Amino acid sequence: xxxxxxxxxxxxxxxxxxxxxxxxxxxxxxxxxxxxSQRDIVVTxxxxxxxxxxxxxxxxxxxxxxxxxxxxxLVYGARISMGIGMLAVLVSLAVGIVVGAVAGYWRGPVSxxxxxxxxxxxxxxxxxxxxxxxxxxxxxxxxxxxxLGLTGWMGIARLVHSEVRSLAARPFVEGAVxxxxxxxxVLARHILPNALTPVIVAxxxxxxxxxxxxxxxxxxxxxxxxxxxxxxxxxxxxxxxLVNAPWVATAPGIxxxxxxxxxxxxxxxxxxxxDPTTRHS
Amino acid sequence: xxxRLGHRLLAGIAVVLGVVTLTFVLLHLAPGxxxxxxxxxxxxxxxxxxxxxxxxxxxxxxxxxASWLGRFVRGDWGTSIAKGRPVRAILGDAWPATVRLxxxxxxxxxxxxxxxxxxxxxxxxxxxxxxxxxxxxxxFAIPGYWLGLMLILVFTYxxxxxxxxxxxxxxxxxxxGGSWLLDQLRHLALPLTALTLIGLGGAARFVRGxxxxxxSQPFITTARAKGLTTRRVVGRHAxxxxxxxxxxxxxxxxxxxxxxxxxVEAVFAWPGVGRVLVEAVQARDYPVVMAATAISAALVVxxxxxxxxxxTWVDPRLRHxx
Numbered sequence: 001x002x003x004x005x006x007x008x009x010x011x012x013x014x015x016x017x018x019x020x021x022x023x024x025x026x027x028x029x030x031x032x033x034x035x036x037s038q039r040d041i042v043v044t045x046x047x048x049x050x051x052x053x054x055x056x057x058x059x060x061x062x063x064x065x066x067x068x069x070x071x072x073x074l075v076y077g078a079r080i081s082m083g084i085g086m087l088a089v090l091v092s093l094a095v096g097i098v099v100g101a102v103a104g105y106w107r108g109p110v111s112x113x114x115x116x117x118x119x120x121x122x123x124x125x126x127x128x129x130x131x132x133x134x135x136x137x138x139x140x141x142x143x144x145x146x147x148l149g150l151t152g153w154m155g156i157a158r159l160v161h162s163e164v165r166s167l168a169a170r171p172f173v174e175g176a177v178x179x180x181x182x183x184x185x186v187l188a189r190h191i192l193p194n195a196l197t198p199v200i201v202a203x204x205x206x207x208x209x210x211x212x213x214x215x216x217x218x219x220x221x222x223x224x225x226x227x228x229x230x231x232x233x234x235x236x237x238x239x240x241x242l243v244n245a246p247w248v249a250t251a252p253g254i255x256x257x258x259x260x261x262x263x264x265x266x267x268x269x270x271x272x273x274x275d276p277t278t279r280h281s
Numbered sequence: 282x283x284x285r286l287g288h289r290l291l292a293g294i295a296v297v298l299g300v301v302t303l304t305f306v307l308l309h310l311a312p313g314x315x316x317x318x319x320x321x322x323x324x325x326x327x328x329x330x331x332x333x334x335x336x337x338x339x340x341x342x343x344x345x346x347a348s349w350l351g352r353f354v355r356g357d358w359g360t361s362i363a364k365g366r367p368v369r370a371i372l373g374d375a376w377p378a379t380v381r382l383x384x385x386x387x388x389x390x391x392x393x394x395x396x397x398x399x400x401x402x403x404x405x406x407x408x409x410x411x412x413x414x415x416x417x418x419x420x421f422a423i424p425g426y427w428l429g430l431m432l433i434l435v436f437t438y439x440x441x442x443x444x445x446x447x448x449x450x451x452x453x454x455x456x457x458g459g460s461w462l463l464d465q466l467r468h469l470a471l472p473l474t475a476l477t478l479i480g481l482g483g484a485a486r487f488v489r490g491x492x493x494x495x496x497s498q499p500f501i502t503t504a505r506a507k508g509l510t511t512r513r514v515v516g517r518h519a520x521x522x523x524x525x526x527x528x529x530x531x532x533x534x535x536x537x538x539x540x541x542x543x544x545v546e547a548v549f550a551w552p553g554v555g556r557v558l559v560e561a562v563q564a565r566d567y568p569v570v571m572a573a574t575a576i577s578a579a580l581v582v583x584x585x586x587x588x589x590x591x592x593t594w595v596d597p598r599l600r601h602x603x
Contacts, residue, residue, distance in 0.1 A: 123296045127540035135562040136311030253427035260422035
């Protein structure tokens, strides 16, 4: 842990994520209030960043075409985007760990079938599947979470599978079996806890990936529906006003890039700290 | 080798079949109906039923699937419900644009990525390495559609240097020779830059990792001990060795790049398969969605097989493990 805190990448990643999460939680305290509130649209729309509208309300990143405060929407959008990213990864983790553990610990037809399923799901073009699912059913936040989660578990399953398989051959597992522990107990109490560290790294990377994909779906109009703010639909709404009000599309993009960079750096740092072979390079 | 390829080919066909079946089932499970979109809310029940019968949508789903598959394999891909054009014509117009974009950006991002990653590995730990790492991580994180918007903002709106929409100018049919080529290149510039920059981040990060691992191996120490220059050690000895995982990744990144292309095509109104797919999905255009999905799945599978073949070609040791 100490090594992790001394790593500059980890420090950067942690602080960015911490700030974003804190802002998202404390959204009413750090913003002007309701992200959907509109006042007199004609005078309050397209107020440039760092200036006040005629009502005297200050807008740090300006307003959009409906006169809504972009900073407020950005912070409330963080709730949606980060929330979707994390929940989707939780779904992926649940499916991936179960599939990977079962396929890794029990050999035979079930294991083969699960591995085949994983390989198949890995070969399915993810974006095509996302487009289909998101376009065919009524777009909603829950659907986006489910779809992202159910199309992102394969990497984790493979990781868990290989970890479990190698751990199952270790002496401490043999010891647990020798004292008469049941198979499920051996798997859950002895093997899985030891297999989880690389999984956590993959999960950190997965959150960034899920946030990007959510934004992509929302950008195509297939994700979180307006007026609820998400970073993706904010970018989408900024596309048409790119000339008059470039800040509307720029701000959520920068926020998204910062968060994904933070996830990636944190993941890299954790992996380097945990993996002794890269420690000296 | 041949047996292995045959095995892979069979597995690949199975995957494409699986994807197509899944798509078909999903399409028919989903609420919403292409007929509603086609005829609008004013259509009578009789008109809807008649249209449904004409399109064969009133038969049981397994029958529909079997007959679709039979016709698809024989090359009859049907007619677009939304546009009334043959699906083959629509996709035939679209795929060269996508392939041009994806292949060019794949080559560019890997060439630049090899250079950047190689420099980083050779100077690992220095400021150059850190600076380049910051850049590649950021590129890796940028979503394609947003990068596209920013490029449009800078190059189309602010400096008015490059066109942002489509693959050719309105007058392209009347252009000849040099000016036609220039028009094509100008339209290609922004989408290609967006897609290349996104791929570049991942490629450079991967090359750096692979090179660092190679540089720590004994044969590199030997090369250095023989008194070779760093340039020669990195360029001739390490680079070749590090190429195996990179080539594997190249094939594996085809699907990712194709996914990226879907969004980039949407931003730049690039007339490729991605845009056809997005439009077709939104219009419930069953025949187009099915064909486009089958083609994307086939591309992905082909990418994986290509990776396999390239890897064996680069690293002869793999031939003996097969």
